[in-house]
Amino acid sequence: MSQELIIEQVAKTPEKVVLCGQDEKNDLNLTENRVHLGTGGAAIKILDPDTGEVRSTTLKDLYNVSRLADQLENIHFLVRPCIPTDIDEKDYDINMFYACLSGSSKHVMAGVNDEKGLQNVIEMASMIAGSIDKLQKRPFISVITSFAISPLKLCTQSTHIMQEANRNFIPVALSSAPMAGSTSPLTMAGTLAQLHAEQLAGITICQLTNPGAPLLYGGIPGMANLKTMGYSGGAVECGMMNAAIHQLSNHINVPNYNSSGLTDSKIPDAQAGYEKAFTALLAAMGGSNYIHHSAGMLESMLTIAHEQFVIDDEIIGNCCKVLKGMECDAEHLALEVIDSVGPGGNFMVSPPHHGTYENRIL
Amino acid sequence: MTDFNKIQETLVNLDAEGVIQLVNDAVKEGTPASDILNKGLIAGMDIVGEKMENEDMFIPEVLMAAQTMSQGVEILKPLLGEDDTSAKGSVIIGTVKGDLHDIGKNLVAMMMESAGLTVHNLGVDIAPEEFVKQIKEKNANLLCMSALLTTTMPMMKQTIDAVVESGLRDQIKIMVGGAPVTQGFADDIGADAMAPDAGSAAKKAKAIAG
Numbered sequence: 001m002s003q004e005l006i007i008e009q010v011a012k013t014p015e016k017v018v019l020c021g022q023d024e025k026n027d028l029n030l031t032e033n034r035v036h037l038g039t040g041g042a043a044i045k046i047l048d049p050d051t052g053e054v055r056s057t058t059l060k061d062l063y064n065v066s067r068l069a070d071q072l073e074n075i076h077f078l079v080r081p082c083i084p085t086d087i088d089e090k091d092y093d094i095n096m097f098y099a100c101l102s103g104s105s106k107h108v109m110a111g112v113n114d115e116k117g118l119q120n121v122i123e124m125a126s127m128i129a130g131s132i133d134k135l136q137k138r139p140f141i142s143v144i145t146s147f148a149i150s151p152l153k154l155c156t157q158s159t160h161i162m163q164e165a166n167r168n169f170i171p172v173a174l175s176s177a178p179m180a181g182s183t184s185p186l187t188m189a190g191t192l193a194q195l196h197a198e199q200l201a202g203i204t205i206c207q208l209t210n211p212g213a214p215l216l217y218g219g220i221p222g223m224a225n226l227k228t229m230g231y232s233g234g235a236v237e238c239g240m241m242n243a244a245i246h247q248l249s250n251h252i253n254v255p256n257y258n259s260s261g262l263t264d265s266k267i268p269d270a271q272a273g274y275e276k277a278f279t280a281l282l283a284a285m286g287g288s289n290y291i292h293h294s295a296g297m298l299e300s301m302l303t304i305a306h307e308q309f310v311i312d313d314e315i316i317g318n319c320c321k322v323l324k325g326m327e328c329d330a331e332h333l334a335l336e337v338i339d340s341v342g343p344g345g346n347f348m349v350s351p352p353h354h355g356t357y358e359n360r361i362l
Numbered sequence: 363m364t365d366f367n368k369i370q371e372t373l374v375n376l377d378a379e380g381v382i383q384l385v386n387d388a389v390k391e392g393t394p395a396s397d398i399l400n401k402g403l404i405a406g407m408d409i410v411g412e413k414m415e416n417e418d419m420f421i422p423e424v425l426m427a428a429q430t431m432s433q434g435v436e437i438l439k440p441l442l443g444e445d446d447t448s449a450k451g452s453v454i455i456g457t458v459k460g461d462l463h464d465i466g467k468n469l470v471a472m473m474m475e476s477a478g479l480t481v482h483n484l485g486v487d488i489a490p491e492e493f494v495k496q497i498k499e500k501n502a503n504l505l506c507m508s509a510l511l512t513t514t515m516p517m518m519k520q521t522i523d524a525v526v527e528s529g530l531r532d533q534i535k536i537m538v539g540g541a542p543v544t545q546g547f548a549d550d551i552g553a554d555a556m557a558p559d560a561g562s563a564a565k566k567a568k569a570i571a572g
């Protein structure tokens with residue numbers, strides 16, 4: 001691919017992508033620096049909510065977790081959190097989307113096994129929407145394709161799926177996921193440079209397939225634990241690199257998808273808490289439009305747990321709080337209140353400045 | 363007298379030049395090549411393997427040591443008898459059909475190589491027929507399969523079935539692995555062994571096929 005071709009094709013990519021929910025209140029406008037965080041991945045194990053023991057995930061788990069994520073108010077969207085290992089793998093695609101869509105009215109994104117699977121999913125979603133036109137107007141589903149096998153190779157199957165999504169104007173997240181130290185250079189900058197090249201290639205393919213096809217720059221920079229080569233999603237470097245992804249996508253005016261809020265711990269413990277808080281906040285402060293893997297996951301994305309979704313909902317809420325920043329107008333400076341309480345007084349009995357403590361101004 | 367400890371130590375310290383020097387010296391002194399290999403280089407790699415398992419050494423360092431060892435082996439090869447080189451196991455390893463994950467599989471292959479096994483790494487997306495063909499061609503006695511996806515795990519069973527059908531099952535041991543693969547699954551599909559990581563995979567391979 002020549003530089004010329006890439007520049008020409010990338011320019012055709014929509015700057016604005018709106019991922020809808022079945023319920024309009026869950027629509028996500030992924031432009032500029034608007035930040036959203038949600039669930040992610042394709043975990044294969046769950047800490048059983050009743051026994052606490054680890055076991056394989058089922059279709060029922062997927063449905064239950066979708067309902068849970070639907071209720072947790074800080075989780076903005078649902079990337080299919082786990083795999084229904086109790087059904088035949090040929091039936092995964094349609095059943096995964098069905099379980100998510102029936103459990104939650106938030107936007108649903110997932111990968112599919114093949115083009116046929118995607119066609120079935122689009123057909124089902126069109127039935128829910130009323131027609132394919134209505135689905136394209138309000139896409140409440142989208143797909144992830146791992147079109148890139150780092151370093152610098154295309155996966156044939158996933159590229160075909162990606163193109164099928166393009167042809168149907170279904171938004172697609174172009175995932176390339178190099179691991180610093182094993183499938184990309186050990187340095188953060190080198191990993192990002194390689195990832196950006198992979199993205200430009202993927203975007204070019206999409207726009208050649210169908211000009212104007214909606215897509216997300218999908219940078220998932222990861223890192224290898226150099227003592228085991230295992231995936232170190234909880235490393236602070238992952239948070240840093242994922243924060244940089246939005247700058248790279250913004251540079252070419254395409255909204256981004258990335259990953260943060262992972263942990264390498266197997267249980268919801270202190271390690272899980274700090275790894276998630278650090279990485280999620282970094283990616284959020286980087287302005288990332290669609291941060292997946294941010295809720296519910298453990299063990300470098302192999303496992304989920306109900307309690308972890310609830311804890312992560314809190315972490316996401318805190319990230320969003322930070323992004324709102326501090327208001328500094330006269331009312332918030334509260335000089336009058338300070339004056340009225342005076343030296344040696346206390347603020348416990350001074351009335352909240354607006355409304356109730358529930359929605360107090362901080 | 364060749365100081366085998368010195369060779370081991372130098373290897374563990376990643377001093378490639380030093381190792382080559384010591385191997386050449388030992389050859390000049392008339393030490394049997396098989397002793398230099400087994401008591402020096404392979405024994406040194408055993409220490410490296412142990413350090414890796416205890417996470418006292420980084421994987422890139424382990425791979426550097428393995429590279430150094432194979433440089434040493436190159437020197438020794440012309441001097442080694444048929445028995446010394448061919449008695450060790452011959453391993454076929456690949457990621458099963460439909461699966462493109464290979465980081466873990468490649469690590470396992472490298473660790474097996476440094477444990478002294480002859481490894482034929484077929485790559486990714488390998489169909490059952492291809493595994494069977496390669497077992498015959500390479501006259502392998504250990505088949506290793508990797509799968510990272512629940513969608514491709516059934517391919518392990520299909521591959522084992524194909525091996526049984528081809529009549530080769532008696533001549534070959536089968537080991538499986540990958541993040542979703544458990545001992546229970548390995549038992550169910552009729553594999554002989556499974557290992558959760560590269561270090562233990564190499565150890566087991568040596569025990570059952572070395």
Ligand code: B12
Pocket residue numbers: 041042043044083110111112144145146147148149150158176177178179183228229230231299300301302460461462463464465466467469470506507508509510511512513537538539540541542556557558559560561563
């Ligand atoms: C890196 C990665 C990728 C890379 C692979 C790059 C490469 N060159 O291998 C990319 C980005 C390409 C990728 C693609 C996909 N991936 Co992926 N991937 C991973 C990830 C994050 C890490 C795997 C890894 O390399 N680990 C590091 C190595 C060192 O560890 P390991 O592989 O487990 O190997 C060790 C042991 O298992 C053992 N071992 C391994 N093999 C063998 C063999 C033998 C014989 C023995 C004895 C031992 C053994 O020893 C190894 C060393 O200690 C895992 C999550 C995870 N934490 O495992 C997901 C994961 C496996 N992927 C997943 C998915 C869904 C996919 C995709 C389908 C995504 C999509 N929607 O398109 C595609 C599939 C592509 C395909 N057809 O194969 C899911 C699987 C879910 C499922 N259904 O089972 C996982 C679990 C992530 C998740 N939760 O979402 N992936």
